[in-house]
Amino acid sequence: MEDIKYLELLAKEFPTSQSIITETINLKAILNLPKGTEHFISDVHGEYDAFQHVLRNGSGNIKNKIKSTFRNQLSQEEMISLSTLIYYPKEKIKLETQAMNTDLERASWYHQILEQLIELARVTSSKYTRSKVRKSIPPEFSYIIEELLFTSTKHKNQLNYYENIIETIIELDIADQFISEMCYLIQRLTIDHLHVVGDIFDRGPAPDKIMDDLMDYHSVDIQWGNHDILWMGAACGSAVCIANVVRISARYDNLDILEESYGISLRPLVNLADKYYDKINTQYLPKINQEELSYDENELRQMAKMQQAMAIIQFKLEGEIIQRRPEFEMTDRLVLNQINYEQNSIMIDGENYDLVEAYFPTINPNDPYTLNEDEAHVVEHLVKLFKECDKLQQHMDFLIAKGSMYLAYNDNLLYHGCVPLTKDGDFLKVELDGEILSGKVLFDKFEQAIREAYHQKTKSSVENLDLIWYLWTGKTSPLFGKDKMTTFERYYLKEKNLHKEHKNPYYKLREEEKTCRNILKEFGLDDDKGHIINGHTPIKERDGEDPMKGNNKLIVIDGGFSKAYQRTTGIAGYTLLYNSYGMELAVHQSFLGKLQAITNEEDILSTRRIVFKENDRKRVLETDIGANLLEQISDLKKLMSAYRLGLIKENRSTFE
Numbered sequence: 026m027e028d029i030k031y032l033e034l035l036a037k038e039f040p041t042s043q044s045i046i047t048e049t050i051n052l053k054a055i056l057n058l059p060k061g062t063e064h065f066i067s068d069v070h071g072e073y074d075a076f077q078h079v080l081r082n083g084s085g086n087i088k089n090k091i092k093s094t095f096r097n098q099l100s101q102e103e104m105i106s107l108s109t110l111i112y113y114p115k116e117k118i119k120l121e122t123q124a125m126n127t128d129l130e131r132a133s134w135y136h137q138i139l140e141q142l143i144e145l146a147r148v149t150s151s152k153y154t155r156s157k158v159r160k161s162i163p164p165e166f167s168y169i170i171e172e173l174l175f176t177s178t179k180h181k182n183q184l185n186y187y188e189n190i191i192e193t194i195i196e197l198d199i200a201d202q203f204i205s206e207m208c209y210l211i212q213r214l215t216i217d218h219l220h221v222v223g224d225i226f227d228r229g230p231a232p233d234k235i236m237d238d239l240m241d242y243h244s245v246d247i248q249w250g251n252h253d254i255l256w257m258g259a260a261c262g263s264a265v266c267i268a269n270v271v272r273i274s275a276r277y278d279n280l281d282i283l284e285e286s287y288g289i290s291l292r293p294l295v296n297l298a299d300k301y302y303d304k305i306n307t308q309y310l311p312k313i314n315q316e317e318l319s320y321d322e323n324e325l326r327q328m329a330k331m332q333q334a335m336a337i338i339q340f341k342l343e344g345e346i347i348q349r350r351p352e353f354e355m356t357d358r359l360v361l362n363q364i365n366y367e368q369n370s371i372m373i374d375g376e377n378y379d380l381v382e383a384y385f386p387t388i389n390p391n392d393p394y395t396l397n398e399d400e401a402h403v404v405e406h407l408v409k410l411f412k413e414c415d416k417l418q419q420h421m422d423f424l425i426a427k428g429s430m431y432l433a434y435n436d437n438l439l440y441h442g443c444v445p446l447t448k449d450g451d452f453l454k455v456e457l458d459g460e461i462l463s464g465k466v467l468f469d470k471f472e473q474a475i476r477e478a479y480h481q482k483t484k485s486s487v488e489n490l491d492l493i494w495y496l497w498t499g500k501t502s503p504l505f506g507k508d509k510m511t512t513f514e515r516y517y518l519k520e521k522n523l524h525k526e527h528k529n530p531y532y533k534l535r536e537e538e539k540t541c542r543n544i545l546k547e548f549g550l551d552d553d554k555g556h557i558i559n560g561h562t563p564i565k566e567r568d569g570e571d572p573m574k575g576n577n578k579l580i581v582i583d584g585g586f587s588k589a590y591q592r593t594t595g596i597a598g599y600t601l602l603y604n605s606y607g608m609e610l611a612v613h614q615s616f617l618g619k620l621q622a623i624t625n626e627e628d629i630l631s632t633r634r635i636v637f638k639e640n641d642r643k644r645v646l647e648t649d650i651g652a653n654l655l656e657q658i659s660d661l662k663k664l665m666s667a668y669r670l671g672l673i674k675e676n677r678s679t680f681e
């Protein structure tokens with residue numbers, strides 16, 4: 026019965042036997058095509074230009090395609106030039122054509138480039154069905170591009186036809202636009218699907234632009250990172266998440282993201298900072314690249330004061346939650362009541378330490394966690410603006426729609442931080458809302474809390490919002506993975522040992538193959554076939570650390586986009602490609618900037634490391650999409666027999 030109802034619905038889409046046959050042929054054709062290329066990137070941290078570059082060059086994939094297509098026809102320089110054109114078509118066309126003196130010269134360049142691009146688009150589209158390629162083609166040029174891609178040039182007549190189209194494009198003066206569209210098409214066909222393994226936000230200057238691009242991207246999923254969760258909590262109106270977001274933005278000189286990109290006015294915060302903080306702690310000076318920006322002293326002081334005002338609000342709000350939620354076991358993070366405000370010292374683990382440059386004008390020593398009236402006003406104002414900001418809400422809607430705590434995809438398991446484990450490698454048992462949870466169900470519980478908090482945004486339950494903050498900083502959070510966040514200590518104490526945040530046992534245990542296999546099994550995956558793709562921790566390649574762990578069962582792909590971290594890693598970082606031939610890690614050097622990439626044709630230098638090779642080229646049939654298509658084919662078969670048995674009537678009206 027159920028079945029018939031479902032088939033009746035399906036019959037609306039496939040009203041005749043003929044339409045079923047057509048669709049089945051199409052689906053079967055897809056099953057036999059090579060698996061599409063998956064691209065994995067992680068820890069982008071607001072570095073828009075580097076992110077865009079890696080996306081545009083497909084982690085080196087475009088260059089490889091150019092090499093294999095034109096190895097015997099183009100010089101090394103010509104191939105580099107063609108790749109730059111494909112990454113940055115508009116800018117590169119301008120540069121090239123401006124340097125030419127005659128129309129003839131320009132026409133001959135256009136001709137040559139168009140031929141190369143058509144050839145490359147043919148190669149990159151050969152992995153897909155016509156129908157899929159058609160959907161990727163921009164509508165303005167769909168007719169011409171289809172003709173160029175699908176017309177054979179074997180016969181003289183056909184060659185003439187093809188040449189004619191190229192000439193017409195040049196004559197009609199649409200070559201610039203046409204070339205750009207072809208370049209974007211090639212970019213798009215080179216990567217079938219993108220996975221972003223977390224941390225789009227914080228530290229770098231333009232996470233909002235990254236979100237805009239991701240929202241335009243043809244096929245993408247996201248595994249939430251700890252920084253993304255913080256922003257999601259903020260958008261749900263969690264005051265403590267907002268305090269962290271604003272403090273971090275001030276710390277990395279990114280207040281413009283809030284004020285200009287998201288239109289969140291910081292005026293009340295400026296007033297609060299001006300009213301209370303005339304002395305500043307130098308730890309609150311923003312982290313900026315001194316060569317790039319020159320602020321005068323007043324501006325720097327202003328930013329430091331804002332960061333300081335926000336940090337104190339954060340410590341107060343965190344104290345409230347920690348007291349309200351004893352099960353979070355975070356009482357060691359209750360710092361403000363451990364301070365001796367007369368002596369400016371603090372008690373930690375029974376020892377007394379002097380606070381450096383300490384100054385707490387808004388704290389009442391007898392009631393250190395209560396916001397004063399001005400602070401409460403700032404918080405109220407920010408909560409309102411974060412919740413009302415359309416652009417931020419759209420970005421977060423997208424994170425919710427395309428994102429998750431983890432993803433099982435084509436045998437692989439993707440997550441940002443860690444799977445909490447005991448020292449012995451068992452899944453750590455965590456008590457949440459009276460339930461004892463570990464492994465996969467722990468992730469599921471957190472995900473459910475996030476979704477509930479998000480969907481009831483106007484009256485988000487306090488408990489769920491607390492959990493979102495816990496995911497940012499709690500010691501059993503799969504997104505954080507450390508014992509504590511020592512923000513307070515790093516602002517006020519000179520003892521470096523107190524600044525240390527210790528990674529949990531997972532990070533040692535993931536070196537062992539057994540751990541990785543256990544985790545894959547826990548998430549329902551085949552541990553012989555599958556791999557874990559992990560972000561979050563920069564790999565110190567300079568110190569000999571290897572991104573491939575657990576006998577290559579786990580790959581850490583912190584993209585190293587964050588400039589602040591490149592000093593410790595020695596390289597920029599890693600991205601991963603998984604195509605029909607296997608999986609490859611791309612190891613990137615630093616990105617020198619968009620201008621260098623265009624004018625000097627300086628690509629990110631990347632080397633490749635093979636993670637594994639497929640014995641036989643992998644087809645769509647063997648992927649998750651393949652499994653899905655097989656199911657569709659079987660449903661169509663059922664519908665076909667329902668038509669034959671007369672259980673459902675064919676609707677031929679459109680053909681009669």
Ligand SMILES: O=P(O)(O)OC[C@H]1O[C@](O)(COP(=O)(O)O)[C@@H](O)[C@@H]1O
Pocket residue numbers: 224251252276507510511512515526561
């Ligand atoms: O260097 P900053 O700005 O103080 O940030 C350090 C904080 O960032 C974190 O490393 C989290 O960020 P990541 O997810 O990028 O590691 C915290 O553990 C740490 O307290």
Ligand SMILES: [Mn+2]
Pocket residue numbers: 224250251252441561562
């Ligand atoms: Mn992270």
